Amino acid sequence: MAGLLDIASLEVRFRTEAGEVTPVSGVSLTVEAGRTTALVGESGSGKSVTSLAVMGLLPRPSGRISGGSVHFAMKSGGAVDLASLPPAEMRKLRGSEIAMIFQEPMTSLNPVLTVGEQIAEQVRLHMGLGSAAAMRRAEDMLGLVEIPDARRRATDYPHQMSGGMRQRVMIALAMSCNPRLLIADEPTTALDVTIQAQILALIDKLRREHDMGVLFITHNLGVVAEVADAVTVMYAGEVVESADVRTLFRAPRHPYTRALIDCLPARAAAGPGGRRIVHSIPGTVASAASAQGCRFAPRCNHATAPCHAAPPALERNEAAHLIRCARWRDL
Amino acid sequence: MDLAGIVLFFRRLFRRKLVLFATLVLALIVVLAVLAPLVAPYSPTGMRVANRLKPPSGINWFGTDEFGRDVLSRIIYGGRASLGIGMAVVIASMLAGTTLGLLAGYFRTLDGIIMRMVDAMMSLPDILLAIFLVAVLGASAGNVVLALAIVYTPRVVRVVRGSTLVVRELPFVEAARTIGVSTWRILTRHILLNVASPILVQATFIFAYAVLAEAGLSFLGAGVPPEIPTWGTMIATGQQYADQAVWVVLFPGLAIVLSALCLQLLGDGLRDMLDPKLRKAL
Amino acid sequence: MLVAIARRLAGMLAVMFIVATMVFFLTRLAPGDPASLMLGDQATAADVAVLRATYGLDQPLLVQYVLWLKEIASGNLGQSIFLQRPVLQAIAERAEPTFFLALFSILIAALIGIPSGIASAVWRGDRLDQAVSAGAMLAASIPSFWLGLLLIQFLSVRLGWFPVAGYGDPGASLGMRLYHLVLPATVLGIVNSALITRFTRASMLDVLSEDYIRTARAKGISEARIVLRHALGNALVPIITVVGLTAALLVGGAIITETVFGLPGIGNLVVSAVLRRDYPVIQGALIVIAGIYVIINFAIDVIYTLVDPRVRT
Secondary structure: OOOOEEEEEEEEEEEEEOOOEEEEEEEEEEEEOEEEEEEEEEOOOOOOHHHHHHHHOOOOEEEEEEEEEEEOOOOOOOEEHHHHHOOHHHHHHHHOOOOEEOOOOOOOOOOOOOHHHHHHHHHHHHHHHHHHHHEEEEEEEHHOOOOHHHHHHHHOOHHHHHHHHHHHHHHHHHHHOOEEEEEEEOOOOOOOHHHHHHHHHHHHEEEEEEEEEEEEEEEEHHHHHHHEEEEEEEOOOEEEEEEHHHHHHHOOHHHHHHHHHHHHHHHOOOOOOOOOOOOOOOOOOOOHHOOOOOHHHHHHOOOOHHHHHHHOEEEEEOOOOOEEEOOOOOO | OOHHHHHHHHHHHHHOOOHHHHHHHHHHHHHHHHHHHOOOOOOOOOHHHHHHHOOOOOOOOOOOOOOOOEEHHHHHHHHHHHHHHHHHHHHHHHHHHHHHHHHHHHHHHHHHHHHHHHHHOOOOHHHHHHHHHHHHHHHHHHHHHHHHHHHHHHHHHHHHHHHOOOOHHHHHHHHHHOOOOHHHHHHHHHHHHHHHHHHHHHHHHHHHHHHHHHHHHHHOOOOOOOOOHHHHHHHHHHHHHOOOOHHHHHHHHHHHHHHHHHHHHHHHHHHHOOHHHHEEEE | OOOHHHHHHHHHHHHHHHHHHHHHHHHHHHOHHHHHHHHOOOHHHHHHHHHHHOOOOOOOOOHHHHHHHHHOOOOOOOOOOOOOOEHHHHHHOHHHHHHHHHHHHHHHHHHHHHHHHHHHOOOOOOHHHHHHHHHHHHHOOOOOHHHHHHHHHHHHEEEEEEEOOOOOOOOOOOHHHOOOOOOHHHHHHHHHHHHHHHHHHHHHHHHOOHHHHHHHHHHOOHHHHHHHOOOOHHHHEEEEEEHHHHHHHHHHOHHHHHHOOOOHHHHHHHHHHHHHHHHHHHHHHHHHHHHHHHHHHHHHHHHHHHHHHHHHH
């Protein structure tokens, strides 16, 4: 079944002073129209690099997609492989078919342009509207993301707004050309908890109303449980498990996924004296380049000799449940 | 710094071939100037009027001047004065600037006065301040050094003060103060070691500017007296013959350009190496 | 806002006060008595004493200093020893070539420096970037008088394209006068482009790594528009600063170039005053030039508020 976005065996390489590194390899995931796929992992797991690869925004000239495919179904009904699309074609899709919002609302807007101008610029470019019409659309979009007094706020500069407001502006910007896919890279991490919930609810509402696919990147499983329909877990540049959200939380098979879920405060087991013990995973994400066997083996409680010897393949459990672990059947 | 440290320092500095090349050229110019009596083909003052204003040839590579003196030999000797003055300016402005910068950065009370002085001096163009100082001090090589040292001291003060303000808040300086290390010791040991690299970078640039400024002052007749061969005085006295013999002006100027360029390339290389933020950007 | 302006003005006055003080006391270091200098070698001791009295030179140094500060504060920069006119008038008469020279030089320097700095930042690390960096360093290594002499030699003397020196005959048309500035402005433009190039490159590099540039890319905007509208718009403040300060320093810093090209500007006035020990002119010129620098500095701050909405609101 072809989704809105189908990433298959994506591999990304960076040239660095120390030689070539491969921060992302063997990433496969699907985003369905009108649904949310969460991409989960610790920092350094390659989830942001994956999203930049989809956007065609890998840092140039050091970064490039070196393998795999990224199939995307356009509004027109045609499909393209973003991995091999010429940069000029990719640029036409950015902002119009695929939009992105980022982690840092405080720094993601241009400080010398009004927020209205910044939205109108994209509208003029992709929808071919004139200046006045584009500005009206920008005001409408600010209203859509529930910014009060949108007409007046359109003439504000970013520094006149709070972090939550600015993230709403970013969402308005992203929505302004009716994209089919929204990539949200940790959109709430930098915000207060109460604002977080509002922004999550807003993204979710817009997804439903506009039948838009969302690729939601986060390190926070609590957020995943709230917003996602499907979940893909990344570790050290690889997908280690993916499933629909219920399966993943009810029956996680990969030791890393299990460890992540055990780390959730709500899941913390009651310890002696009724106090909850918050678990943590020992060690840090290993460098993706240095792994020989299973990349999680050095931190895994269940690792055996074969785990250190050869990298495991991504295996299918049931319809849409994939696991990359040599011992998933035993655990 | 031990030997291995020094080797590593130069290996990293010379990773950019252009920096290595500039350093070699600079070393060559300095060696030629130091060994002038041994390497110059002719006497810098030997006049042979019959031989005046001869174009470059196999005998006089850079031609001869209005008195028949060999231009190449004069450039080699001129390097002694030009580079010597530049070096002296660097040393004097480093000493003065570092002292004042440390004082301004470490003692809040002195900061206001010193920095206002710096602002005032930097509100005047370098060459104007220099010519004014030479005018009141009198035109001589020593006074050119003094004047240029005064002109470039504010730049050093700014760099050292800035670094000092950062370093004085670092934990180890704080710690040294709490365990009762004397202020003087903190200044000289801890802070000085940490501001050494920006000072070193600044020194190479000031060297280049000083060579250029000395030439400018000498050219205006407000610098080294014309009878002493420096690259600047050579151009100054040669300019009236430029119509007939452009080489008397051309080659001393090239010596200035080459020296200043190599110094700046070296300074740029040092900055790339010593400033981690810039290195990351490249 | 008003407090900020007041503080800024106080700072300007402090700088001017220090410049005036420095100029006064340093001048007193100079060998030779101003009065005997003024009257020349033939003067009798009595003549000198009379002149000393009229100029207050017989007063204690501190009294002279205070009197002098008062004069300056009221706009009187004194009388030239050799030019038989007030210093301010002498400076005003020489202002035009200096003003136009500074203006054209800074235009040329900015036209060279800003585009090459932008290109250098956009193609960071490429051959072009290395060539621009090396070119900027080369430009900063050229003695302006030497380049001037060579240009005069080849373009004026040999090819006859430009006047050899001067500012045209008395009564020459403005066009003719400006024609005399082409070569000197080119020389100063090239030499001064180096700093602007480096600053532009550095501030563009800073801006291009900002998050909002990534946002602009995510919008699908063309790279050219990202660089020229989004990045340059933000890098403008440091670029304006360096262009403005360079222009300010050119007013008094064109001494050498004015001398090479025989332009009757302020720099030329200063050089001849130095050579003739006409101290009132030297002092006056220094104070005027420092004043212009301080005022341009203030103007740059005002321009900030027009360019950067964060300062404005």
